[in-house]
Amino acid sequence: DAGVIQSPRHEVTEMGQEVTLRCKPISGHNSLFWYRQTMMRGLELLIYFNNNVPIDDSGMPEDRFSAKMPNASFSTLKIQPSEPRDSAVYFCASSFSGTGELFFGEGSRLTVL
């Protein structure tokens, strides 16, 4: 059974460019989380969805960040325009019911030059 699938695994881009990260949750899971991890700030919750509806986006750092979940099997996190301080590993995780075990994807390592 496939786990959470994220793409791309690595992204190197220049400041000002648009970045789109993608996530396919585990089939049957109804909650999806986007996290950002850096050495300085640890694992930060950016946004989470329950049944495809955004529930809490208070962790989204700025209007440059947006996330969508058009259906139960796909979500995107977009950064436009990107800045060097956005460099981090972005994790997507899914779960059933939202308060149970989170299953993480392998992460997308973003480097903004």
Added chain:
Amino acid sequence: QKEVEQNSGPLSVPEGAIASLNCTYSDRGSQSFFWYRQYSGKSPELIMFIYSNGDKEDGRFTAQLNKASQYVSLLIRDSQPSDSATYLCAVAFMGDMRFGAGTRLTVKP
């Protein structure tokens, strides 16, 4: 502001010793508590969860929860070099799941 606090470490213990990892949280309404392990360059993976006050044991791991003190801990008995990783405390409330910064554990042979 929902906060989860952990000592960042590093924590170093000899092989065979007990490693003790601690976590405090700010939201008294928190319902569920989790410990995740993250190896360098990998994604976090769940090792234990606890919902009720007291202790919960699973093999070499024991999670302890004290809701009155807003405190959760993880004990690792008979530590092995393969336990060397960062341990993340996570706290859930109404679907929201927030993590501490993690404690880096090194088990020396």
